[in-house]
Amino acid sequence: MALKLNVNGRDVEADVAPDTPLLWVLRDHLGLTGTKFGCGGAYCGACTVHVNGSPVRSCQLPVSGATDAPITTIEALEAAHPELLDVWVKNNVAQCGYCQSGQLMSAAALLEGNASPTDADIDAAMAGNLCRCGTYVRIRAAIHEAAAQRTGGNAS
Amino acid sequence: MNAITNLSPDLSRRNFLGVSGVFVLGACLPSCARTPAPPVATEPFVPNLFLALEPDGTVHVTAHRSEMGQGIRTALAQVVADELDADWSRVVVDQADGDAKYGDQNTDGSRSILLNYERLRTAGAAARMMLRQAAAQHWGVGVDEVEATNHEVIHAGSGQRLGYGDLAGIAATLPVPEDPPRKSEAEHRYIGKHAVHVDAADIVRGKGTYGADFLMPNMATAVVVRCPWLGGGVKNILNKPNTAPGLLAIEILDPSASAGPVFNPVGGVAVVADDTYTAMRIARDLEIEWADSPNQTFSSDALQEELRKALTQPGTPVPNAEKGDVDAVFAEGMTELSATYETPFLAHAPMEPPVAIADVSGGMCVVHGPFQDPQSARGLVAAWLGYEPENVTVTPTLLGGAFGRKSKPDFGLEAVELSKRLGRPIRVQWSREDDIRHDYFHASSAQYHRAAIDERGHPKAWLERTAFPSITTVFDGGATMPADWELEMGFSNLPYTVENQRMEFAGLRPGVRIGWMRSVCNIFHAFSANVFADEMAAAAGRDPIEHRLEILPASGVLKVPGMQPPEGHGQDVGRLRHVIERVRALSEWDRPRPEGTGLGFAVHHSFRSYVAVVLEASVANGTPTVSNAYVVLDCGTYVNADTCVAQMEGAVVFGLSLALLGKIDMADGVVAQSNFHDYPLLRISEAPATSVELVPAQGRLPAGVGEPGVPPVAPALVNALFAATGTRHRSLPIKVA
Ligand code: FES
Numbered sequence: 001m002a003l004k005l006n007v008n009g010r011d012v013e014a015d016v017a018p019d020t021p022l023l024w025v026l027r028d029h030l031g032l033t034g035t036k037f038g039c040g041g042a043y044c045g046a047c048t049v050h051v052n053g054s055p056v057r058s059c060q061l062p063v064s065g066a067t068d069a070p071i072t073t074i075e076a077l078e079a080a081h082p083e084l085l086d087v088w089v090k091n092n093v094a095q096c097g098y099c100q101s102g103q104l105m106s107a108a109a110l111l112e113g114n115a116s117p118t119d120a121d122i123d124a125a126m127a128g129n130l131c132r133c134g135t136y137v138r139i140r141a142a143i144h145e146a147a148a149q150r151t152g153g154n155a156s
Numbered sequence: 157m158n159a160i161t162n163l164s165p166d167l168s169r170r171n172f173l174g175v176s177g178v179f180v181l182g183a184c185l186p187s188c189a190r191t192p193a194p195p196v197a198t199e200p201f202v203p204n205l206f207l208a209l210e211p212d213g214t215v216h217v218t219a220h221r222s223e224m225g226q227g228i229r230t231a232l233a234q235v236v237a238d239e240l241d242a243d244w245s246r247v248v249v250d251q252a253d254g255d256a257k258y259g260d261q262n263t264d265g266s267r268s269i270l271l272n273y274e275r276l277r278t279a280g281a282a283a284r285m286m287l288r289q290a291a292a293q294h295w296g297v298g299v300d301e302v303e304a305t306n307h308e309v310i311h312a313g314s315g316q317r318l319g320y321g322d323l324a325g326i327a328a329t330l331p332v333p334e335d336p337p338r339k340s341e342a343e344h345r346y347i348g349k350h351a352v353h354v355d356a357a358d359i360v361r362g363k364g365t366y367g368a369d370f371l372m373p374n375m376a377t378a379v380v381v382r383c384p385w386l387g388g389g390v391k392n393i394l395n396k397p398n399t400a401p402g403l404l405a406i407e408i409l410d411p412s413a414s415a416g417p418v419f420n421p422v423g424g425v426a427v428v429a430d431d432t433y434t435a436m437r438i439a440r441d442l443e444i445e446w447a448d449s450p451n452q453t454f455s456s457d458a459l460q461e462e463l464r465k466a467l468t469q470p471g472t473p474v475p476n477a478e479k480g481d482v483d484a485v486f487a488e489g490m491t492e493l494s495a496t497y498e499t500p501f502l503a504h505a506p507m508e509p510p511v512a513i514a515d516v517s518g519g520m521c522v523v524h525g526p527f528q529d530p531q532s533a534r535g536l537v538a539a540w541l542g543y544e545p546e547n548v549t550v551t552p553t554l555l556g557g558a559f560g561r562k563s564k565p566d567f568g569l570e571a572v573e574l575s576k577r578l579g580r581p582i583r584v585q586w587s588r589e590d591d592i593r594h595d596y597f598h599a600s601s602a603q604y605h606r607a608a609i610d611e612r613g614h615p616k617a618w619l620e621r622t623a624f625p626s627i628t629t630v631f632d633g634g635a636t637m638p639a640d641w642e643l644e645m646g647f648s649n650l651p652y653t654v655e656n657q658r659m660e661f662a663g664l665r666p667g668v669r670i671g672w673m674r675s676v677c678n679i680f681h682a683f684s685a686n687v688f689a690d691e692m693a694a695a696a697g698r699d700p701i702e703h704r705l706e707i708l709p710a711s712g713v714l715k716v717p718g719m720q721p722p723e724g725h726g727q728d729v730g731r732l733r734h735v736i737e738r739v740r741a742l743s744e745w746d747r748p749r750p751e752g753t754g755l756g757f758a759v760h761h762s763f764r765s766y767v768a769v770v771l772e773a774s775v776a777n778g779t780p781t782v783s784n785a786y787v788v789l790d791c792g793t794y795v796n797a798d799t800c801v802a803q804m805e806g807a808v809v810f811g812l813s814l815a816l817l818g819k820i821d822m823a824d825g826v827v828a829q830s831n832f833h834d835y836p837l838l839r840i841s842e843a844p845a846t847s848v849e850l851v852p853a854q855g856r857l858p859a860g861v862g863e864p865g866v867p868p869v870a871p872a873l874v875n876a877l878f879a880a881t882g883t884r885h886r887s888l889p890i891k892v893a
């Protein structure tokens with residue numbers, strides 16, 4: 001049965017079993033391979049996307065639960081958060097980069113709800129996103145810098 | 157990160173346009189004698205394996221090493237582009253297939269720069285020389301009168317200039333100089349500076365291509381259910397489905413093949429389906445009866461007990477390492493200190509689980525995946541299929557982390573076998589559970605140290621024992637003992653001054669595959685030696701750093717016998733002392749910390765580099781917190797300064813994960829852990845603020861960066877916790893979640 005989804009502002013259809021996790025619909029059926037598989041168990045955050053603006057572990061969400069809400073993936077993050085991508089690149093945040101789609105989606109959701117997060121806010125919002133390469137100190141610094149850009153100030 | 161130039165592509169492009177704008181004005185004065193530009197070339201200029209110049213000026217650098225986060229694609233390009241004096245914004249990096257023509261492609265051992273620095277400089281410099289010659293020939297002037305800079309050759313006398321691309325045609329007709337003039341360190345524009353990674357812009361847009369992102373027409377996806385213990389074959393599938401929507405095939409992979417070349421797959425039942433989730437779901441529900449194997453009796457607890465036992469008796473002495481008479485000094489009744497240290501099995505757990513796609517058709521085989529060594533993978537695939545290597549192509553994608561795991565292409569061979577059988581491209585996708593349960597594990601270990609010390613805590617006699625299952629057990633069915641090169645990772649090459657010293661080792665065969673993981677045996681050897689040295693200092697009531705500087709020789713270069721080429725490296729005690737002095741300053745070691753907060757220090761030489769670490773830690777409600785990390789790295793000549801800093805930051809997190817959290821257990825041959833809930837990694841909320849200092853290159857040989865940051869981290873933590881609480885942890889991990 002074809003399910004209707006709205007992904008990155010486009011209406012799309014996917015002919016999959018309704019229990020298929022959104023992650024695999026994005027990757028295998030819609031060709032959006034920017035969202036990554038890291039654990040399949042809600043432990044790592046590599047699969048984070050936005051559903052209705054909220055960060056969601058797409059490996060845990062059956063696609064049937066995502067048909068009524070707009071979905072945003074890393075491929076479309078730039079439109080709303082160019083500053084995040086900029087500071088991420090400029091500061092060489094990524095090492096292997098595999099976790100970074102998820103990190104960026106979580107960071108974007110944080111900034112949507114908190115214009116000037118503290119270190120503690122960042123740690124709380126980002127604790128679900130593992131990075132085996134250990135890019136955490138740069139993630140913290142980059143989020144502060146992006147927040148400063150968004151609010152028109154300068155990162156110290 | 158002072159004095160680091162930002163080389164982001166955008167910035168350098170702007171600089172280039174600004175500068176050339178000024179020159180163009182001057183160059184167009186009517187009095188200039190001008191030669192028309194040479195005709196546009198039809199072919200790129202390809203002076204060597206690593207560099208190609210398009211007629212439009214685009215420079216392609218071929219990266220023959222695999223990118224796994226260490227920034228090697230960027231660093232290799234920085235070296236070539238610097239000596240070529242290219243405009244960085246016009247440099248593109250192409251990834252090489254596995255091919256013997258490149259020489260070593262095994263991206264492990266932190267060797268990419270040290271093995272390739274000189275040849276890549278020469279590659280860039282040769283092309284630059286040829287472009288100058290081409291321009292000189294075209295203008296009819298002497299080659300000494302022209303200069304090549306920032307993608308142009310300029311004749312100052314006439315004000316004429318030509319872009320590199322304009323010269324591609326003429327340069328291609330010239331002989332390649334063998335010993336072209338190369339820049340001095342002071343002339344380097346990119347080497348030793350900051351560069352944004354060439355893949356960074358793709359990665360943040362979800363466009364980086366990792367193993368699972370390389371797609372082929374008509375591909376299918378396989379998930380393999382593997383025997384929980386090593387070496388068990390499939391006896392019976394109890395509930396094999398005949399059909400299911402999306403199911404294409406269920407195939408049995410023979411584990412006996414794994415008795416052959418060591419990186420062959422372990423066998424199992426492959427579920428092949430139209431898509432990943434269908435394959436995973438059907439695989440999850442399969443009930444399989446497995447054949448027995450001798451490894452079913454394997455228990456990591458029992459092995460650990462054996463290792464401990466081995467340490468209570470004399471082991472095999474390290475040849476030529478004995479000094480003085482340890483036993484005689486121990487008989488003198490001086491103050492004695494002894495301790496046993498233990499570390500567990502660990503899994504690599506790169507964030508990207510193993511995955512690869514293969515297409516075997518028409519007598520050819522094409523494989524894409526996250527391979528650390530595409531060249532050896534190519535050889536193994538060719539051997540597996542009985543093909544000539546020329547008919548096999550293995551291309552690395554980006555590696556979503558590797559840490560040593562992906563130097564074994566077993567996952568690629570699974571895809572190759574299934575593609576051969578099914579006659580279509582097959583992607584094999586490992587789950588996280590597959591990854592953790594079927595790893596080539598970092599070996600568990602135990603060390604025993606005993607010393608007689610004087611009133612200043614200086615060792616007068618030092619007995620050191622180590623026991624661990626060797627990596628060589630994977631290569632050699634009869635091997636039990638550690639190899640020299642494993643002992644030389646921080647055990648047999650202790651740098652301290654001690655007149656009476658003996659080193660002994662023991663080994664055991666494990667029932668699992670052992671592999672090298674980021675910094676390998678240095679992890680446990682640096683751990684035990686650094687903690688024991690701290691214990692000597694503590695026993696004498698001494699400052700740990702002061703004490704350490706005293707027990708190190710004043711200077712000298714200690715030979716490291718088993719070190720792989722290139723030669724010219726040893727353990728330079730002066731450099732070791734320097735990183736210690738620098739980390740003392742960087743951490744403000746003598747500044748009092750709040751009550752309950754302690755500083756811990758460790759230093760280690762590995763992969764030809766010197767790293768000193770100070771950690772600041774405290775304990776609240778039984779939970780250790782690391783608030784600050786200070787790292788000083790001396791890796792000789794480095795290419796991307798920012799990458800070196802990032803690798804040290806990452807090493808702190810990697811080291812803290814293993815110090816605080818990491819432990820793999822096996823019982824009845826079966827791995828107990830399966831995912832990040834029971835094999836946790838450090839999270840951002842646990843990551844310390846980190847300061848890194850790089851020792852200036854000073855023209856020294858390049859050395860390793862990816863691994864040497866890891867070994868000092870765990871001992872620095874144990875020493876910090878001792879300083880904070882008075883409790884000495886001698887067994888890792890310190891906290892098991
Ligand atoms: S893959 Fe979804 S949380 Fe790890």
Ligand code: FES
Binds near residue numbers: 094097100131507
């Ligand atoms: S950058 Fe490699 S896992 Fe985060």
